[in-house]
Amino acid sequence: MAEKISQTLLEYAAPLLAQLPPETPLQQRQALLQIVMSVWNAMVVAQWTQRDVLPDLYRQLETMPPPGHAQMRAWVDALVERKRQYFADDLRxxxxxxxxxxxxxxxxxxAEARSPPR
Incomplete structure (x- = not known):
């Protein structure tokens, strides 16, 4: 049986979460995980639809003001690579x-897992 999606997502986000100090407020952790979920879902939908949705994601990043843009781009790049390398077969x-x-x-x-549309 596959592990819970929540466990998979925590493993997926582990390198970013590890950068947070222990006293990081819940709200900041949620904001980081929102990015994680957005990238995960973009990658999964790309596999479901055979359409590259990453250009749209990167275009959205371009609207962010510096210096957050550079950090966010690095995080997204790392998450994209991590999904491809370690979680490519997980289509939830x-x-x-x-x-x-x-x-x-x-x-x-x-977290609630969603299956590919039939």
Whole structure:
């Protein structure tokens, strides 16, 4: 049985999440994961439709002001490469997702997997 999509996404995002200091607020973690989910879904939809959606994603990045644009571009490039290298066969898209703070202070991810359209 395939592992939960939430676990897969945490593995996928691990290099970026590792750059965050432990005291990073939940809201900033959510913002980073929104980027992760957007890139993941763009890559999956590209495989579903046999259409390259990455140019659209990169065009959206161009509208960001510096210096955030350069950092965001580096993150997206890393995520694209990571999806291709380690998760290419995973064709589940992400539907609703939620980052939750447990009473222990640990952060957990809940995510809904979506199958390719038939």
């Amino acid at each position: 898209a992400v539907g609703h997702w939620e980052l939750r703070m447990k009473p222990s202070g640990e952060v957990s991810l809940w």
